[in-house]
Amino acid sequence: MTRVKRAAQLMAVVLVTGAVVTLSWPRPAVDIRIPPGGLAQIHRSFWRVTALPETIVVAAGGRPRVRISNGDTVTHRLGLFSASAGETVDYTLPQPGTYTGACSAHPTSETLTFVVR
């Protein structure tokens, strides 16, 4: 019985540790994924996926990261950022500001703007 109790306690600690790590692990402020075909999507918390807007507003707390995962077969530019085919890149933004550039993965616009504030 003691052994079962110990195992249960250990399991509980592992589960709690796993949950804390999962919930507190630093995530990118913006997670952009480009599937084959080249139309980028934003993956938000709780598995929500939305189309790429023309302007993405990022909260400036800390140093926000923009992650681009390119699952397409060609290099894509998204504003100042880019990712080669198959590449995942993190861009860390240093300061509040507006970052605009050409976008090759947008459904309706040729430019993409990130506003950090």
Add this chain to the structure above:
Amino acid sequence: MRHLSRALRAGAAALFVLAGSACGEPQWRGITIDPARDVPAFRFVQSDGDTLSTAPEDGRPTLVFFGYTHCPDVCPVTLADWTRAKAALGDQANRVRWLFVSVDPARDTPAVAEAYARQFDSTFVGLSGDSATTAGIQRAFTVASYETPGATDADYLVTHASQCFLVDDTGKLRAMYAFNSGADAMVADLQRLLR
């Protein structure tokens, strides 16, 4: 109870290690690129016939900016930021390679690009390649540019990416600096590489 306490300590230690590994290396002041990207070398023929390679040189980081000499706004402002960065670096600036690469080789001959960069500082290097070299280096840095018609055929503007790039002495693209973000971040990151 003793076992629970031991397990809790182990859990805390695991969290500490994981938190430590998540912190990573110190951050750059510019827009950080993670993982740093390898940039291939390109060769440009200069006005005197010599060839300049962008291949990395030991101990010498490189700042790269793409522009054109007819640019009315972004290019002069960026190269003025470079002059401020160079002044702030003092003697260390001599180890930095400052490369201005033309995205308008039709109008910017090597001599024109060299003279334009030298207007700002005698150590700034203006480069203008043939169309294949220009397209290749723009692709390597994923820099977009396209012509916008002007009043006459020869008077066109070129819309181009406005950030400049920091490449370390192993040829890895480490950071970028958005247009008009000033010289401070550039100076801090260059000083880090020049240590």
